[in-house]
Amino acid sequence: MNFSATKIVRPLYLICFLSLIYLTPLAAAQSPAPAVYAVTHAKLVTLAGPPIDDGTVVIKDGKIAAIGAAVEVPAGAQVIDAKGLQVSPGLFDPVTQMGLSEIGAVGSTVDTTETGPFNPDVVAATAVFPSSEHIPVTRASGVTEVLSVPGSGGFDSGGNRGLLAGQASAIHLAGWTMDEMQIKRSAAMVINWPTISTTTFDFATFSRKQKPYAEAKQEYEKQVNQLTDVLESARHYAQAMGHGGPSDFERDVKLEALVPVLRGQLPVLVFADRARDIRNAVEFCEKQKLRMILAGGEEAYKVKDLLRSKDVPVILRPVLTDPDEEDDAYDRLLSEPAELSAAGVKFALASFDNSFARRLGQNAANAIAHGLSPEEGLKSVTLYPAQILGISDQLGTLQVGKVANIIVTNGDPLELTTEVKYLFIRGQLTSTDNRHKHLYEKYLNRPKPSPGQKPT
Amino acid sequence: MKIHSTLLISLVVATLLGAACITASAATSPDAPPVILIQNATVLTVTKGTIEHGSVLIKDGKIAEVGANVKAPSGAQVIDGTGMFVTPGIIDCHSHIAVDGSVNEGSISVSSIANIAEVLDSDDISIYRDLAGGVTTANILHGSANSIGGQTIVIKLRWGQPAAKLPFEGALPGIKFALGENPKRSNFSVRGAERRYPASRMGVEETIRAAFTEARDYKNAWEAYNKKVATGEKNLIPPRRDLRLDPLVEVLEGKRYVHSHCYREDEILMLLRVAKEFGFKVRTLQHVLEGYKVADEIAAAGTGASTFSDWWAYKVEAYDAIPYNAALMTKRGVLVSINSDDAEEATHLNQEAAKSMKFGGLSHDEALKLVTINPAIQLGIDRHVGSIEVGKDADLVIYNHDPLSAYAVVQKTLIDGRVYFDRQKDIAGRPALEKEKKALLEKEKAAAKKPEEKKAEKPDEAKKPEEKKPEDKKKPEDMPKMPQVDVNGGAR
Numbered sequence: 001m002n003f004s005a006t007k008i009v010r011p012l013y014l015i016c017f018l019s020l021i022y023l024t025p026l027a028a029a030q031s032p033a034p035a036v037y038a039v040t041h042a043k044l045v046t047l048a049g050p051p052i053d054d055g056t057v058v059i060k061d062g063k064i065a066a067i068g069a070a071v072e073v074p075a076g077a078q079v080i081d082a083k084g085l086q087v088s089p090g091l092f093d094p095v096t097q098m099g100l101s102e103i104g105a106v107g108s109t110v111d112t113t114e115t116g117p118f119n120p121d122v123v124a125a126t127a128v129f130p131s132s133e134h135i136p137v138t139r140a141s142g143v144t145e146v147l148s149v150p151g152s153g154g155f156d157s158g159g160n161r162g163l164l165a166g167q168a169s170a171i172h173l174a175g176w177t178m179d180e181m182q183i184k185r186s187a188a189m190v191i192n193w194p195t196i197s198t199t200t201f202d203f204a205t206f207s208r209k210q211k212p213y214a215e216a217k218q219e220y221e222k223q224v225n226q227l228t229d230v231l232e233s234a235r236h237y238a239q240a241m242g243h244g245g246p247s248d249f250e251r252d253v254k255l256e257a258l259v260p261v262l263r264g265q266l267p268v269l270v271f272a273d274r275a276r277d278i279r280n281a282v283e284f285c286e287k288q289k290l291r292m293i294l295a296g297g298e299e300a301y302k303v304k305d306l307l308r309s310k311d312v313p314v315i316l317r318p319v320l321t322d323p324d325e326e327d328d329a330y331d332r333l334l335s336e337p338a339e340l341s342a343a344g345v346k347f348a349l350a351s352f353d354n355s356f357a358r359r360l361g362q363n364a365a366n367a368i369a370h371g372l373s374p375e376e377g378l379k380s381v382t383l384y385p386a387q388i389l390g391i392s393d394q395l396g397t398l399q400v401g402k403v404a405n406i407i408v409t410n411g412d413p414l415e416l417t418t419e420v421k422y423l424f425i426r427g428q429l430t431s432t433d434n435r436h437k438h439l440y441e442k443y444l445n446r447p448k449p450s451p452g453q454k455p456t
Numbered sequence: 457m458k459i460h461s462t463l464l465i466s467l468v469v470a471t472l473l474g475a476a477c478i479t480a481s482a483a484t485s486p487d488a489p490p491v492i493l494i495q496n497a498t499v500l501t502v503t504k505g506t507i508e509h510g511s512v513l514i515k516d517g518k519i520a521e522v523g524a525n526v527k528a529p530s531g532a533q534v535i536d537g538t539g540m541f542v543t544p545g546i547i548d549c550h551s552h553i554a555v556d557g558s559v560n561e562g563s564i565s566v567s568s569i570a571n572i573a574e575v576l577d578s579d580d581i582s583i584y585r586d587l588a589g590g591v592t593t594a595n596i597l598h599g600s601a602n603s604i605g606g607q608t609i610v611i612k613l614r615w616g617q618p619a620a621k622l623p624f625e626g627a628l629p630g631i632k633f634a635l636g637e638n639p640k641r642s643n644f645s646v647r648g649a650e651r652r653y654p655a656s657r658m659g660v661e662e663t664i665r666a667a668f669t670e671a672r673d674y675k676n677a678w679e680a681y682n683k684k685v686a687t688g689e690k691n692l693i694p695p696r697r698d699l700r701l702d703p704l705v706e707v708l709e710g711k712r713y714v715h716s717h718c719y720r721e722d723e724i725l726m727l728l729r730v731a732k733e734f735g736f737k738v739r740t741l742q743h744v745l746e747g748y749k750v751a752d753e754i755a756a757a758g759t760g761a762s763t764f765s766d767w768w769a770y771k772v773e774a775y776d777a778i779p780y781n782a783a784l785m786t787k788r789g790v791l792v793s794i795n796s797d798d799a800e801e802a803t804h805l806n807q808e809a810a811k812s813m814k815f816g817g818l819s820h821d822e823a824l825k826l827v828t829i830n831p832a833i834q835l836g837i838d839r840h841v842g843s844i845e846v847g848k849d850a851d852l853v854i855y856n857h858d859p860l861s862a863y864a865v866v867q868k869t870l871i872d873g874r875v876y877f878d879r880q881k882d883i884a885g886r887p888a889l890e891k892e893k894k895a896l897l898e899k900e901k902a903a904a905k906k907p908e909e910k911k912a913e914k915p916d917e918a919k920k921p922e923e924k925k926p927e928d929k930k931k932p933e934d935m936p937k938m939p940q941v942d943v944n945g946g947a948r
Binding site: 009102103104105106133134137320321322326327329331348354355356358359361362365366369370414415416417418419435436439440443444446448449 | 525581582584585588637642643689748749751753765767768769770771772773775776778779780784799800803804807811814815816857860861862863864865882886889893895
């Protein structure tokens, strides 16, 4: 009976929080007009060539206009003397629920997952909340763009994420509206690959139950068949689309959304972790002629030769994750990036989360500590996500003509204690202020309780 | 006399058993050389500064000498620490590892009768993994399902030893309290069960007050009884023993620490008020994500705070969480530690501590204290561990890099002067383990092939090991990444 009461109370909480969000001075988030900037005397880590110890980068009209050791500062440019600082491409987190989820436990603030198994038509960009507090918090850690991924889990998913979960959107972590934030509205189609699971959780008895392998396999095959059916239907639909106008066939938004996938225009982002599931997914995508990107990949190391030979890139879940099996080496996930790198598998690192997106650099640094080269480590959170998602013509390195998503740091951008001093997104000097900083400053300045006022 | 002889016998038996256990585990437990010298390392003592090119001499499991010029006694095992960093063992003030089954007795709002110490699981692989992350001591807590949860215990991560060898000798036991969304069950419900009391923060306070009111009366009744016994009164009937109230009486007597899960500023002050009313101290506030809002009050109460580095937004009471919490509370005079609540998080607590340098500007020493001497003080074990000082337990970590960096990797972890984790040995031993696993799987396969047992199954199916979904992994108690209903009976 009390249940309904909480349902009412929750939105009330939310209203309080939302009003806070709106009161936050958004104006501080971005400078008003596109300006010309010159960041001078910086160490330039371009990732397009060797680092330049003392160089200048010129930013104009949102793009990198010039970069190098002997670059002149244009007249009228706003100059940032970055002596002792490092300039790098902003970090790119290629699996998040950014803007789709505010407070994990509060359903009304969560838009990560649709009901039912097939929702290829839903698009993350539709529901990304530009005022989400997660956006400024995350960019303060040097992340300038992310992929916002529907059906990619998160706190509230309860494990139900759908087979075809929708379209992931690549977004800048700054902008007044989605139009400004959007890099690629539809960057990948999400497939949550079914897994053969012999353990289930029974809510009636609140305990784990074992399921016979044969039964689990049957369920798995049923799901794969469903997926195959949907894709077959979409293929027929695509053929029908090719003949005559829209009035000649019955429109179906779900099947229509799959057409770019079948035409090879849109990659599939397939979530799978176990070696057997990955193998099956690779085989499936090959048969269906889908451009596969693997996401998760806890056991990608077991199928690294397959992944390399089929040119399947991997977006790895955080290396700061416990290995799945009790008898796995304790550093199994930590050393996986180095192992994939040595095997020639293309991979990127991601947070797979929202509130932990700011740990992206930490994850990359830990992979480096376990054998990955420092350059590969930085590329796995900048250039490689951009390449894997087909937007490296715009992002990922510091090169003339690319979008100016740039961070200026007082050291290695992956190190825990490094601070982001300046941040450019779409060539605009963007504030690193955020909810956490505001609360810190507010309570840092809280007066001591007055003498008459007894503590507690 | 009879009692004494029984005691003696059980003592002898226990000693024999203990000896047997040591012998039995000798194959897997690390060597215990009498003397070890770690040489030419950067020694971060935490309480006595940093010694470049320093040495630490270990004798009888204790730190015997620390300094720039320590000579190796004859027969000492020398560990070359060139380029290495030595720190005290990491102490995790909030852990749920090494527990067999659920960490929550979630059926009642006052579950002080339950005791984590009775369900320690020395085979939990998390012990080894946390050890590989430099953790040597952990405060093993009951879950946060109840306003007053179960009894808790401090352990050392002596991997390979039986459960009886895990408890930290001489550490006071504790009891878990929990405030806010978890005990009032805001984020989940148990199917088929009626909503239980408390369902609000008001009710949480009253649940605690009611329990301590009972405990106080119970204590008074026993004191009155004992007084009468002392004066020689005969034919007295003792008060009825109450196993639920006994631990609360220990709290009132200062013999058991209160470790309370909490988030919001109001509930923090509520608990400090209730503790004052009943005359006990809250030893640590756990999570305490809004502690920075009432840091002066926490400091004035002399209560410790043990928090996360940067978790936030997984529920409403974590929406005002800030990564500056540890630094801000420290600057306001609160004794602060950074904890894990999660087996994986524990493997990099050194990194989590380092974040307080960036968020709030703590010094290198202050940051390192958050996972060493500060949690040691909070758990009342700082006479034994938490810093590199002569006479303390030789619980040490050797890193290949400054531990307050994401690039630091633990090379060795020592407890009581014994090497319990050695990265090189771990790596070198992997082929042998792989071989052993293969052999076991072959054996299983051969057994599965016996026709009378496995007629129905195809051979290719029978040989496939069972797979777990990532969702089925052992989940931390308060982890944001969990499904809505906690497998452990509901608490986050």
